Amino acid sequence: MAMMTENIIEIRNLWKIYSSSVIHQDLNLDVHRGEILSLVGGSGSGKTTLVRQMIGLEQPTRGKVKVFGELMDGSVSQHVENARNRWGMLFQHGALFSSLTVFDNIALPLRELKTLPENLIHDLVMLKLDMVRLLSADADKMPSDLSGGMVKRVALARALALEPELLFLDEPTAGLDPESCESFVSLIRTLQSALGLTIVMVTHDLDTLFELSTRVAVLAEKHVIICASPKEVLALPHPFIQSFFLGERGQRAMTALNLRKP
Amino acid sequence: MSDLTTPNLHIDADKQDISVRATGVWIVQQLAARGRLDEIGKQLAHVHSKNNSDNDKVHWDLSGITRLDHLGAQFFWNLWGKKPPNHLQLGVGHDALFERLAQLGDVGLLKSPPLRFAWLYALGGALFRFSDHVVGFIQMLGQLALDTGKLIKHPLRGPWREVSANVFHIGAQALGITALVGFLIGVVLSYLSSQQLRLFGADIYIVDILGLSVIRELGPMLAAILIAGRSGSAITAQLGVMRVTEELDAMLVMGIPHGFRLILPRVLALVIAMPLIVVWTDVMALIGGMVSAKNALGLSYSFFINTLPAAVSLPNLWLGVGKGAAFGLLIALTACHYGLRIKPNTTSLGEGTTASVVTSITLVILADAVFAILFKDVGI
Numbered sequence: 001m002a003m004m005t006e007n008i009i010e011i012r013n014l015w016k017i018y019s020s021s022v023i024h025q026d027l028n029l030d031v032h033r034g035e036i037l038s039l040v041g042g043s044g045s046g047k048t049t050l051v052r053q054m055i056g057l058e059q060p061t062r063g064k065v066k067v068f069g070e071l072m073d074g075s076v077s078q079h080v081e082n083a084r085n086r087w088g089m090l091f092q093h094g095a096l097f098s099s100l101t102v103f104d105n106i107a108l109p110l111r112e113l114k115t116l117p118e119n120l121i122h123d124l125v126m127l128k129l130d131m132v133r134l135l136s137a138d139a140d141k142m143p144s145d146l147s148g149g150m151v152k153r154v155a156l157a158r159a160l161a162l163e164p165e166l167l168f169l170d171e172p173t174a175g176l177d178p179e180s181c182e183s184f185v186s187l188i189r190t191l192q193s194a195l196g197l198t199i200v201m202v203t204h205d206l207d208t209l210f211e212l213s214t215r216v217a218v219l220a221e222k223h224v225i226i227c228a229s230p231k232e233v234l235a236l237p238h239p240f241i242q243s244f245f246l247g248e249r250g251q252r253a254m255t256a257l258n259l260r261k262p
Numbered sequence: 263m264s265d266l267t268t269p270n271l272h273i274d275a276d277k278q279d280i281s282v283r284a285t286g287v288w289i290v291q292q293l294a295a296r297g298r299l300d301e302i303g304k305q306l307a308h309v310h311s312k313n314n315s316d317n318d319k320v321h322w323d324l325s326g327i328t329r330l331d332h333l334g335a336q337f338f339w340n341l342w343g344k345k346p347p348n349h350l351q352l353g354v355g356h357d358a359l360f361e362r363l364a365q366l367g368d369v370g371l372l373k374s375p376p377l378r379f380a381w382l383y384a385l386g387g388a389l390f391r392f393s394d395h396v397v398g399f400i401q402m403l404g405q406l407a408l409d410t411g412k413l414i415k416h417p418l419r420g421p422w423r424e425v426s427a428n429v430f431h432i433g434a435q436a437l438g439i440t441a442l443v444g445f446l447i448g449v450v451l452s453y454l455s456s457q458q459l460r461l462f463g464a465d466i467y468i469v470d471i472l473g474l475s476v477i478r479e480l481g482p483m484l485a486a487i488l489i490a491g492r493s494g495s496a497i498t499a500q501l502g503v504m505r506v507t508e509e510l511d512a513m514l515v516m517g518i519p520h521g522f523r524l525i526l527p528r529v530l531a532l533v534i535a536m537p538l539i540v541v542w543t544d545v546m547a548l549i550g551g552m553v554s555a556k557n558a559l560g561l562s563y564s565f566f567i568n569t570l571p572a573a574v575s576l577p578n579l580w581l582g583v584g585k586g587a588a589f590g591l592l593i594a595l596t597a598c599h600y601g602l603r604i605k606p607n608t609t610s611l612g613e614g615t616t617a618s619v620v621t622s623i624t625l626v627i628l629a630d631a632v633f634a635i636l637f638k639d640v641g642i
Contacts, residue, residue, distance in 0.1 A: 085291055099609035113294040116333075123336050130366045144606050163290050163331040194358065 006033045008166055008198050009054055014063035016049060023049055025222035027063070033165075036192060036199040036212050037227075041219030042240065047202045050219070051168055054200065055089055056080065067166070087166040088159030092174060094151040096143040102129075102154050103139040109161040128157040133187060149180035153187075160191070167192075169201040173208045185211050206245070218244075268292055269334070271305050279319055280309055285326035288334030299337075306341065321349040324356065335359040399599055405521040406529060406595070412522065424527035425534075432493040433535030437542060440488055444543040447484060448476065448550025456558040465559045469566055472551040473574035477582045478641070481544035483630060486589035489536065490622040494597040497528055498618040501601025502611045510602070520602065529594040536590030537583045544582065577641035585633055589626050596622040 009031035016024040023046040031037050039047045052058045053065050059074040066072070070083045096105050106125045110116055126136060132153040143151060152172065159167060172188065173181040185208050192199055192212075203209050209216065210230055217227040220240040226233055234245055269292055272283040286292075293299060309320065324330070324338070330353065339360065344367075346360065377383055413420045455471050501524065504510045513520065548570070555561045600618035604610050 082291065098607035110290075113290075115294045115296055115299060117299065120333070120336060120340065123340065124333060127332055127336065127363065127366055131362075142607065163333065194362075 005030075007031065008033050008068060009200070010064070010066040011050075011054075012064045012066075014053070014065060015061045016046065016053065016058075017061045022222055024060075027223040029217055029224050029227060031166075031198060031200055032215075033198055034196060035214040036201060038209050038213040038216045039200065039202045039219060040204070040209065040216060040244065042244075045219045046222075047219055048170060051170060051200065051202055055087065055168060056084070085162050086164055087168065088162065088164040089168045090152070090155050090159045090170065090172060092170045094143070094155040096151060096155055096158070098143050100143075101139065102134075102141050102143070102146070105143070105154060106157045106161055109158065124161070125157075128160055131160065131191065132157045133183075148175050149177075149184065152176065152184060156187075156191075160195075163195075164197070166198045166200070169199060169203075171202055171204065173203065173205050181205070181208070188212060269298070269302065271302060273305065273309055275309075279321055281321040281323060282306075282309060283323040283326060284338075285328075287329045288327050288337070289329050289331040290333040293333055293337065320347060321351075322347050323351045325351045325353045327353050327356065330356050330359060332359060332362075335363060339363045395599075398603070399595070402521075402525065402595060402599055406525060409519075409522045409526045413526065421523050421527045424523065425530050428528055428531030429535050431496075432489065432531055433539060436489060436492055436535075436539060439492065440485055440539055440543045441546045443484060443488060444481070444546035445550035447480065448472070448547035448552075449554045451475065451480070451547075452551035452554040453558055456555060460559065465561065466565075466569070468551075468555050468559060468561065469569045470573040472548065472555075473570050474578065474642075476547045476551070477544050477574055478578045479582075479630075481547060482540045482582050482585040482589060483626070484547070485536065485539045485543045485586060486593065486626045487623055489532070489539065489590070490593045490626060491619055493532070494593045494622045495615050495619050497594065497597035498601040498604070498615045499611065501598065502604035502614055505602070505604050506606045506611065508606075525594075525598045528598060529591060532590035532594040533587050534590075536593075537586040540583055540586030575641050581633070581637055581641060585630065588629060588633075592625045592629060593622045596625060 007030045009029070011027060011029040014024050014027040015022070027050070029050075039050060041047050049058065053060055053072065054067060056067075056072045056074065059072070064071060064073075068083045068086060070079050072080070096102075097108070100108065103125055106128055107121050110121045110124060125139070129136060129139060134150065134153055134157070138146075138150065138154075143154070146154065169188070173184055176184060188199070189212060191197065199212075201208075201212065213230055215227060216230050216233045217224050218233060218238075218241060219225075220238070225238060225240070226236050233241060268286050269288045270284065270286040272285065274281045274283070322338070322342075327334070335356070344363075346364065352360070452468065452472055456465070456468055459465055459468055459471075501510070510520065513523065552561075552563055552566045555566060556563065597618050600614045600621070604614040
């Protein structure tokens with residue numbers, strides 16, 4: 001059992017205060033190795049802020065955030081730099097470099113290491129493109145020529161370039177049509193099991209949530225009110241959960257959950 | 263030797279068979295360490311030199327690898343010539359990586375063959391681009407004329423709020439920098455000329471020299487160059503970002519034409535503001551010249567001011583102010599022209615802004631030369 005619950009991320013007594021408003025108040029959260037953890041909450045509940053603190057883009061006002069055992073407090077050390085190479089982030093709008101081709105976007109993190117030969121980089125980029133189910137003909141395109149779904153795939157390929165163990169997804173399916181949304185979800189699931197990834201995901205989309213999550217962390221009242229399997233979360237009698245999951249929208253998505261786990 | 267956190271190779275060479283045993287961690291962070299790939303390559307070159315036939319006789323034992331990722335797998339795969347070797351032993355769970363590589367096969371990036379007569383294509387491309395710019399510029403000028411007609415017909419429906427905002431940004435907020443530069447140029451010019459004039463005892467002609475050169479030439483040029491750098495770039499960048507964020511498309515969808523609501527107000531604002539800035543720069547440069555004339559030559563302020571109207575005839579002032587308006591028109595049109603051509607990516611934004619400033623300054627200097635030739639008999 002001890003092996004099962006190795007914590008990749010540990011958040012302890014986290015407070016985040018912007019000039020006048022408290023975003024997080026005494027928040028605790030663990031992310032276990034190999035799971036897909038979804039963060040849900042109303043808009044403005046600080047989901048994205050929490051993820052930004054995990055990857056060190058913002059610092060907590062009080063409390064500790066540890067990723068791979070390294071304290072993320074804004075100090076720059078070799079350990080933090082090494083930890084940084086062990087995670088990837090998929091931004092909500094892709095955040096592709098608009099002046100680089102698809103190929104160069106994915107090759108960028110590999111080239112930044114400055115030691116890999118170009119032919120190896122080429123093969124790896126082609127492999128990543130294949131893994132996110134893009135064609136080699138897409139490699140020469142510019143980000144402005146891509147559809148929304150393709151942008152997300154390229155961004156995912158770039159996030160996976162350095163073979164991360166931990167992947168952050170910010171609204172992975174926002175802005176996609178149902179079909180590409182579904183294929184992106186199945187892509188994430190395939191990659192997660194093939195590469196043994198740990199995934200932390202922010203999402204509003206209930207279908208995605210129930211399809212993927214091993215555990216769901218609900219952010220409300222400035223802290224995590226529950227972090228458990230989807231079924232246990234649904235059983236909690238809390239007004240936010242009732243309205244978020246058990247509305248008409250939720251009922252439809254629930255059928256997916258029941259189909260998946262009979 | 264058997265460090266478990268780094269990639270290691272153990273090579274055993276018998277008479278016939280060579281066995282290569284890999285252990286440790288073969289992941290990107292380890293392999294990317296400086297010099298590591300070279301080191302491994304050197305070790306393997308050793309194998310190849312010993313076994314100068316082919317790879318088939320080499321026994322590969324990768325079962326000692328504790329962690330392997332796609333980079334490590336790809337490294338071996340390339341080593342084997344992109345096919346699995348005859349004798350291979352893999353670690354637990356590592357076969358999936360190689361299966362994926364085998365499935366992908368050899369995918370090359372499609373490279374178009376190099377063109378013959380590439381310089382001819384480049385020349386042709388440059389010509390087409392140039393003519394495209396010229397046509398675009400003329401079209402914009404035509405659209406501007408139509409929009410101006412529309413404005414004269416229905417003056418109350420004009421974009422006056424935008425015009426006044428632009429006059430404020432382009433004109434009022436540029437007063438400080440134009441004053442500073444104008445004053446300093448006046449001081450420099452006056453000191454330099456007074457040195458020469460004193461040699462000939464022609465001290466009082468400092469007023470003629472300063473007055474004529476500042477009001478006729480330097481004032482409009484200084485103002486135009488400063489405004490081209492300051493406001494021309496701002497207009498181009500603003501329109502470019504509107505392209506990137508699709509605001510330009512949104513305007514068209516709502517039936518708001520770009521010419522009437524974006525270009526016309528900016529052109530009008532610059533045509534109104536530039537002559538005023540030219541006068542302001544003239545005044546500041548003359549004050550600078552006056553101050554240093556008093557220091558260097560001892561000319562009193564009242565003498566300077568009283569002599570000025572006689573030294574510089576009125577047409578010179580009108581010429582300077584008129585040039586200001588013409589330069590304003592050129593700067594605004596160039597800035598809008600480049601701004602609307604920016605493509606939605608970051609490189610194009612930078613290139614467009616640079617091209618806009620360089621072109622507008624060049625155009626201003628060209629136009630100044632034309633003015634100098636056309637009006638060579640006026641006011642002198």
